């Protein structure tokens with residue numbers, strides 16, 4: 130069955146469907162019939178409209194949700210800056226920190242767990258481009274937290290949509306629109322402005338986040354693939370309404386705004402939405418549901434064939450951010466170099482590994498909780514040893530990536546690397562290029578000068594032996 134076997138069982142209810150119009154009510158009758166803003170909504174609830182796109186966005190792109198809640202969101206004290214000298218996740222507005230735009234290939238050892246912080250303070254900006262104040266670009270984060278958010282705290286980002294990719298540990302997320310349990314091999318998206326709090330029911334967590342400052346994620350067009358395949362719309366799960374009736378406790382509302390942290394107080398729970406209807410909501414997706422497609426004749430398709438979600442730019446076919454995965458799959462192509470080809474790309478490629486083994490070299494390699502970045506036009510491909518093995522491998526059908534899940538955040542933008550990403554995290558592998566590619570030997574032989582390429586004999590299981598993660602680094 131194409132679904133993950135999770136150790137932690139599901140505990141919440143969901144509605145299914147991507148880009149669907151959903152409605153949910155925790156108390157029957159809480160949704161007004163027909164009208165969105167009747168003079169008196171049912172049960173004395175306040176109506177509040179949450180717009181994720183401009184009012185006038187085209188119908189197929191318009192995202193908005195009507196909330197019916199005990200008190201509206203505007204009832205809070207003024208927001209005040211919090212940790213203003215240390216908390217800054219804006220890639221462009223970092224006056225005290227150089228952002229490094231460098232052409233080198235980068236690879237990171239696994240990022241450390243951190244027991245000392247909660248979700249809000251676990252966000253480390255590794256790389257990014259653009260600026261949330263102009264709603265341009267994206268930020269790439271590593272998160273590592275060891276404690277749940279305080280009981281009466283909520284968080285939201287006004288800067289963009291969070292695409293969260295857990296690598297370790299479970300996220301139990303209460304949002305304004307309902308609850309999500311998100312486990313490794315699942316992803317979730319929490320759109321801009323939606324308040325939530327994160328509990329850690331199984332202890333420390335670690336993972337990756339792409340924050341999208343412009344637009345929203347959508348499913349890629351399928352073109353000649355047809356009407357099904359890749360990530361199917363029915364497999365996306367949307368929370369159902371679940372509310373707290375609390376109008377007496379003191380709550381702290383944390384807000385990430387232009388990369389900085391602000392806090393306000395209010396005397397009522399922000400999780401008081403009794404019913405909602407609309408298209409702007411969080412969702413989650415089990416990556417094992419992905420219907421992976423590939424070549425059944427020769428050559429590799431481009432890795433875009435593995436796109437789960439895409440955030441288009443204004444240039445047709447060009448994404449501000451693609452979320453791409455490399456699931457377990459069969460390689461059957463004939464007379465084909467089975468690993469990815471060497472290439473250079475106008476898009477930048479940030480990769481991570483959720484779980485699985487790679488043919489890791491001592492003190493290096495691409496490991497779970499690690500990462501790599503091949504920025505605009507940075508050459509990359511299989512390392513020398515992999516090339517050698519794959520050039521002689523017997524080309525029988527092979528299942529590759531068994532038990533693994535690698536992913537890529539791909540962007541049309543050149544991303545800058547933060548001081549934390551390049552230095553302070555102390556995870557950059559200094560010898561990445563040297564070990565991987567500088568050791569490649571010429572294989573060229575002029576015709577008639579002896580052996581004409583194709584060195585090495587057939588190697589049983591030399592590539593795709595189940596222990597290798599077939600990634601595109």
Ligand SMILES: [Fe+2]
Nearest residue numbers: 478503601602
């Ligand atoms: Fe690549």
